[in-house]
Amino acid sequence: MAALNRNTTCTNLVNRLPHKIALEEAILPVSIPLNETTPQIPQVADVPGAVLSPAFTSDVGQRLTDVSLRLQSMDASGIRYAIVSLTSPGIEGVFDAKQAVEYARKVNDEMHATYVAPHPTRFGFFACLPMQDPPAAARELERCVTQLGAKGALVNGYVQLGSADSVRYLDEAACEPVWAALAALDVPLYLHPRVPPPSQQRVYRGFPMLAHAAYGFGAETGAHALRLACSGLFDRYPRLQVVLGHAAEALPFLAHRIDHRLAVGVSGASGPHRQSVSYYLRSNFLATLSGVRRLSTVRCALEEMGEERVLWSVDYPYESNEDAADWFDGVEGLNEETKRKIAWRNAERIFGIPPCGL
Amino acid sequence: MAALNRNTTCTNLVNRLPHKIALEEAILPVSIPLNETTPQIPQVADVPGAVLSPAFTSDVGQRLTDVSLRLQSMDASGIRYAIVSLTSPGIEGVFDAKQAVEYARKVNDEMHATYVAPHPTRFGFFACLPMQDPPAAARELERCVTQLGAKGALVNGYVQLGSADSVRYLDEAACEPVWAALAALDVPLYLHPRVPPPSQQRVYRGFPMLAHAAYGFGAETGAHALRLACSGLFDRYPRLQVVLGHAAEALPFLAHRIDHRLAVGVSGASGPHRQSVSYYLRSNFLATLSGVRRLSTVRCALEEMGEERVLWSVDYPYESNEDAADWFDGVEGLNEETKRKIAWRNAERIFGIPPCGL
Amino acid sequence: MAALNRNTTCTNLVNRLPHKIALEEAILPVSIPLNETTPQIPQVADVPGAVLSPAFTSDVGQRLTDVSLRLQSMDASGIRYAIVSLTSPGIEGVFDAKQAVEYARKVNDEMHATYVAPHPTRFGFFACLPMQDPPAAARELERCVTQLGAKGALVNGYVQLGSADSVRYLDEAACEPVWAALAALDVPLYLHPRVPPPSQQRVYRGFPMLAHAAYGFGAETGAHALRLACSGLFDRYPRLQVVLGHAAEALPFLAHRIDHRLAVGVSGASGPHRQSVSYYLRSNFLATLSGVRRLSTVRCALEEMGEERVLWSVDYPYESNEDAADWFDGVEGLNEETKRKIAWRNAERIFGIPPCGL
């Protein structure tokens, strides 16, 4: 017998939020050879220890290149607009600097031609950069932003220079031209995770690759972000914005303790930075919710970064648009206005996307 | 003119919570040579890049050994009882296994003789273990628990075997005797951070040592804890409890995403574990608030682990008892009963400390 | 095309929590005439201004008396056990004291015979009391608890004595025998809302009856609870427990301000009470979540009362068991252990219901 005072059957209905914007959305290019990066693109395919479901990898493979399938999935999920970017490890995995410059240009042109030009109301892109040659990277950034309308750049962590284990982080002096260009063009840099360098993976050996992907990549990226903060970068460029995925890679949970540990050091000895990590977190970092479906995590990020700095995202196709949308659209415990900021208003403001008016 | 409707002057008064128990409290022994571990004990003294205030290091130096100063500070802070332990890197930094066995025994006898025997209502201790020789470590644990009343053991992460860069994590097969002994004796293991092995510190070079201490040590320890969880350890010993400091080293913020990443793997391929990381977090881990003075962090830990699994602590003398107490005693946003559980009730229950009745 | 990385379609699945206990669950008796109370039982039927959907009222009508339909709905909702009680206004609406005594006895015998005796593992009951004659009410309470196994008593607010507008609140001296009996028998009193006396309804006139039911009944009941607290009742009986529905009728949101307003009064002038309202709230009140499906409200109650004092409930059949269960079972933002306490462990402990072991 159907109960009259009964509406559901072990499910909670979701009211789809219709105007969402997503910005950690991966694509695979056709214009460059994929086996010339280390590891090859997409990284998910050949990292030792990764034992992925074949159905998952085959589905991801198709979705990385199929534009109409992507649009179909965006429609089903209430995603109005996606800022796409080259999937990890990206150009950063190319050992030869000259080739990196050439490949970056090709991929950026392809992202514009395949996504943005035919679907200007649905897609934007983050430029990939040949960080092996920072002056060239700065020029490529400028070209992408001014000529192709790029919304900023996305870099996969450290750059390898000539060999897998020779790494350079973005706070090192050589990278200054890129930061100067980002500041001059007033666009953000998305600091995307990648697998840590081989020599640094001891703790992760004998460790499930998937846990590594969720934990180790983030720990590496969080450390990288701390390097940026402690380097004084944001004192030199106070308006600079760096986007971190996964609710800012645990920094909201940790920033306060880092700050109070730094306070027992000799003043100035902990680096040239002038402000606290917490200050930079609420002034120079933006967090996306790629891969995050947990209220406690979102609340912690909101409390430390403020609701103008948290942005929804998916990490399609490694994550499902529909699942990510169902979770976020349905979750309680966030004010409706806060949800709209996270879902689209913050992205509209930061990336100059035409406002939907809601 | 003093305003009548005015009680305070830019301060908020704190009502001291009087019965607190702390359990990440470091001591320095006199019974073993301190320069025979790598790095030497206490680690804070000689890590490259650490530029600590001389006043801080000198004060810490005194407090690591001065029992009456410690009791004085505990009294001023409302700390009824402290479980002390050998400061990092502890016995784990001794390269020679035989020496490690001898030193561990000496330190445990000293902790009992100097702290517990003369002040049984104020001090308990965690045994240090010669993890270089796990069967010997298991025997030492049993001796400490059954003869000296140790409350469990504290281990500083991986063990080095013969050289600084040869490391063994606690989930490796050789360590099984220690887990079996912990389970049989029904006492917890405190997994304390230490500096990551030298080869794994690339990302932290050119990085303030103090930020490293707050971030890098925790990232290493969080990875270590994940290794334990994914190894199936808690399926073999379902009642086993592992204590993590610093609000469980960001795992509460991250566990949910790790779980849903693991879910795309081939079943069983991510390790022999049978439950989710979130499940282990609320069944087999305990979190202390050593070094944590931030409501958003505490709330996230409470939400993921439950209020029976979060325990206040200080990390004296690296942190100030009085400051830690003022923050916790005064912070709003936690129910009074929750505060009492965190401050003493959970520790009373878990470590068999006589209840204060409140 | 079915997306592989897609699990849901605009719904979030709910994992049914299977052992729940509910305790604001209304029944309609057959052993007394329903039109001899004012308003008649069930109150929902004839309050001026209530324009209820006929389907709703007819369904409620059936469910108030149909035991097998009730059990069916409990099964579908994961409700192991319900403590039933006479629906509002109950015996409190009987103007004649002698009749009230007789009716209360009949209804209590009927609740025991119809619900508890045939289904001892599924039902308990709260006694109704003839508060018109407090000594008789105390005797009836003792009879119900000691002979029929009643879990306590449920009273619908003030008592009318001879006319609709002559009211007596439970803190008035005449009621002392009932409090003494509750304390001696160590069982709680559920203070259930009812419509405010007619003369006090000015602000609610021209007001939708349904909003009145959700707001005005609660405002009256919250005031009544404050009367109890300020009367010194809980100083006389420090272990006494009073259950409030609807997340304690907004008192968790308001208690702190009430306390700091009381603090500007002349000491003692605000009543004989010795503790703060906040203190009583976390020592002498229990809150059920009848009718509450909102995380912010639940969190506020948990923060002010503690997770040992918040208990799930439905208010069946005025609310749907299945809907209430779907919301609570599916809501994120509460720790799993907290949810189990709210869902069954607190009720097991407080009412002596055999534990399910989870």
Next chain:
Amino acid sequence: MAALNRNTTCTNLVNRLPHKIALEEAILPVSIPLNETTPQIPQVADVPGAVLSPAFTSDVGQRLTDVSLRLQSMDASGIRYAIVSLTSPGIEGVFDAKQAVEYARKVNDEMHATYVAPHPTRFGFFACLPMQDPPAAARELERCVTQLGAKGALVNGYVQLGSADSVRYLDEAACEPVWAALAALDVPLYLHPRVPPPSQQRVYRGFPMLAHAAYGFGAETGAHALRLACSGLFDRYPRLQVVLGHAAEALPFLAHRIDHRLAVGVSGASGPHRQSVSYYLRSNFLATLSGVRRLSTVRCALEEMGEERVLWSVDYPYESNEDAADWFDGVEGLNEETKRKIAWRNAERIFGIPPCGL
């Protein structure tokens, strides 16, 4: 001995937030006789049952009129700007309509002349209105806003017409001219509590007056606000804003349940309103934190109303500026940007106060 790693002594230091704006700030006029309202102004002086500390009442008495003492206290508390208003019961307590019109004009002129004109950067004012004569009230509002720069109006609940127990609520048809004027002038109405009409105070008799002030006044005002919402007022004037004190008088805690109770009614029968109470709460109500010093309450209001709709305030001189500032400035658990919105940015935006730029 002074501990080196010790900074505080049972207090937590507060960093004063320097630009705060407060808007439930009471003044007492000299231009009208105070004993011609019922109860007389200030209401606190003669309500039966109020046994206030004489030091408190004498201090309040002075502070209600002393401008330099007020400025001194604002300076000490980091209050940049206060919107003052006539203290309760205000003009609403004048039984004669013609006199009400005359008194309102005098008080408004006095507030402008005494507070705003000599201190334009420190004070604004809410007009008082002779609601006994709504067309005159609308004209007075227009005069105050356009000629004296009033920031809106403040009304103390219902209006008494000729006798203490004849009351009219603001949703009644006669009041329409005032709503039309508010909408046309685009200024908010502050719905301030007052003591409920005598006949409605049964539940509060034998109840401490101070608890009544904190609970009963709020319950009355919350019901009044619900009347406005259910009357369809905000459907007729969708941009209209009504300010409620005390974190919106518990409506954030209750709105969701009211909505789901309304949903069982016959459509349209619960009043002409077209949206839910929750919708109005986040579209047409603003909440001040006058008298609120509790994180759980503030969080609940933020979650239901959004951080653009919660505004700090004091209720000076009934509350202490300094105490209210110390609590808010020092409380943890709110993001820094959120705090600035609550402390001044929202008020700057809503009332057109020159921004401080922070």
